[in-house]
Amino acid sequence: MKKRYMALLCSIALTTGTLAGCGNSTDPKKEEKTVDNTPLEVTIATPQVGEAPKKGSDIELAIEKYTNAKIDIQWIPDAAFEDKKNIMIASSEMPKAFKVKANASTLNAIQSGLFWEIGPLLKDYKNLSELSPMYYDNIKVDGKLYGLPLYRDIGRAGIIYRKDWFSGLGLKPPVTLDDWYNMAKTVAEKDPDKNGQADTYGFFLDKNYNDPVLSSSFLTRLSVPNGAPNKWGVENGKIVAEFMTKPYMDSLKLLKRLYAEKLINQDFSIVQTADSDNKWNAGKVGIRVNTVATAAALSFDNVSKSTPSAVVDVVPFEGPSGLKVPAESGNNGFFLFPKSSVKKEAELKRLLGFFDKLLDAEMSTLLTRGIEGKHFTKTEDGKGQIKDLTLFNLEVKPYRDSLPSFETAGKGLPLKQNDLQAKGSKIAQDNLKSVVPNVALTFNSKTYAEKGVELDNMIRDAQTKYIMGKIDDAGWQAELDKWMKAGGEKVIAEYTAEYAKQKK
Structure with missing residues (x-):
């Protein structure tokens, strides 16, 4: 009884920093089990999201205090990140936590x-x-897990549209490819903004419309509800690329027809995503295909600045056979832990503990809402309401987008949502029932690792030439x-x- 009482006193002393009288143990095994309470040094490299926060910001200090860590984040401009990543890997001068995206160089490393x-x-x-194994399965290599994902919804896509235009033109959100054509033609020709000019589009494409890797690319999101696979599928026991299937080609032919009839923007192959966003914001676009949980409300806010009378709504993707949406990876990159900078398993475990505490x-409240009174306020029903969006985007968003947080896990302060936000969030949750997975997402291919960029560029260029009528x-068959x-x-x-091996 006396020993137990002394152990309790020592435990209390450790948490209060009062160690006198508890340092006389002569049992080395007990000393080995003493918890290391020195602040954990956490060095992180991550692509820069927006403007990099200042060192020692309020958010960073709050993270350090809660996790008992000393954080040093290296914010690398996104455009330069891959080159910098490869240099760091080659030199073995890596941080303790390295945020990367899945690609050939990451896989090789x-x-x-x-x-x-x-x-x-x-x-x-x-x-x-406690999170769904799907988030981890999607980043495994050779069946093993090396990374912690920046968790994102897996079924995020939906259709955000100008409901006022659709009502005025007698349109409904498109389901079939014919619907998409009729919608694009009507919006382009019937002057929904009533300015007397032919300056409106059903949808506005940018140069990433056919991204070869991301399931969030427009062409994949368009073709999957119409029966195409999500990047890679299976036909007769054999893996097949999406662009080798009829539903995908039907979607490509739709874009070709729309381009020939000048019903989509003729400069799509060089348009930046930001320029596409600006076209919607200016009130010139009928549909945005985007992530529905957050983008629906943001889309309304942005377009209402130029068009106060705009009415925006959101619906899930639907095809001829019902609801279908390409499953995304469930992450926006993932953290790896280099052996060159994390020397021992004990340190690795402490790092995992740091990331566990972030959830x-x-x-979760800090990373997704910020600091109460400064970035958000609490509503009467106990929810968070962003106080200053500009300040939030400057001081909180970079951390939210670069460190693991998971709003849909139900932890942290829930966000006060308007009807459009709530509808978008529900669609994202319901989409999980109808997601179409990329069956080859974690498969290994030596050839793709070596030639993937070249092969992807060949197909992307061929698709663009096909849409523009150059082939x-x-x-197209010759290019294939x-x-x-x-x-x-x-x-x-x-x-x-690989598929046959997994099926055994």
């Missing part, structure tokens, strides 16, 4: 044994282990044949072998 495997350790961390309710169906000979055929064979 992981397979080279440069990073810790963390999968077997997650069970020891409450927050990390606590207090940290016809025969020309070139892709197969350049390595596409090997990629398909290697993915098919």
Whole structure:
């Protein structure tokens, strides 16, 4: 009884910093089990989101205090990040937590044994282990988990549209490809903004319309509800690329027709995403295909500045056979832990503990809402309301977008939502029931690792030329044949072998 009482006193002393009388243990095993309460040094490299926060910001200091850590974040401009990442990997001068995206160079680095495997350790961390395994399955390499994702909704896509235009023109949100054509033609020709000029579009494309990797690309989101696979699918036991299927080609042909009839923007191949956003904001676009949980309300806010009478609504993607949406990776990159900078497993475990704490309710609130009184206020019903969006975007958003937080996990202060926000959030949750996965998302292909960028560019260029009428169906087939000979055929064979291995 006396020993137990003394142990309790020592435990209390440790938490209060009063160690006198508790340092006389002569048992070395007990000393080894003493918790290390020195602040954990956490160095992080991450792509820069917006303007980089100042060192020692209020958000950073609050994170450090809660997690008992000393944080040093290296914000790298997004455009330069891949080159910088490759240099850091080659020199082994990496941070302790390295935020990366899934691509060939990342895969090669992981397979080279440069990073810790963390999968077997997650069970020891409450927050990390209670999330859906899908988030982790989507970033595994050779069946093993090396990274912690920046969690994002998996079924995020929906249709945001100008309800006032649609009502005035007798339109409904499009379902079939014919619906998409009729909608684009009507909006382009019937002058919905009533300014007497032919300056409106059903939808406005940018140069990332056919991103070869992201399931969020416009062409994938358009084709999946109409029966296409999500990037890679299976036909007769063999892996097939989306652009080799009829539903996808039907979607491509739709864009070709719209371009020929000048019903979509003729400069789509060079338009930046920001320029596309600006066209919507200016009140010139009928539909945005975007993430519905947040973008629906933001889309309304932005367009209402130029068009106060605008009415915006949001609906899920629907195709001829019902609700379907391409499943996204469930992350916006993931953190790896280099063996060159994290020398021992004990330090790795402390780092995982740091990231686990970021998912606590207090940290979830900090990273998604900011500091009460400064960035948000509490409503009477106990929800968070952003106080100053400009200040939030400057001081909180970079951390929210660069460190793991998970609003839909139900932790942290819920956001006060208007009807449009609530509808968008519900669509994102309901989409999980109808997501179409990318079956080859975590498959390995030696050929793709070596030639993926070249192969992707070949297809992207061919699709753009096809839409613009520079090549016809025969020309498209010729480009596809070139892709197969350049390595596409090997990629398909290697993915098919991986698929067969998993099915056993």
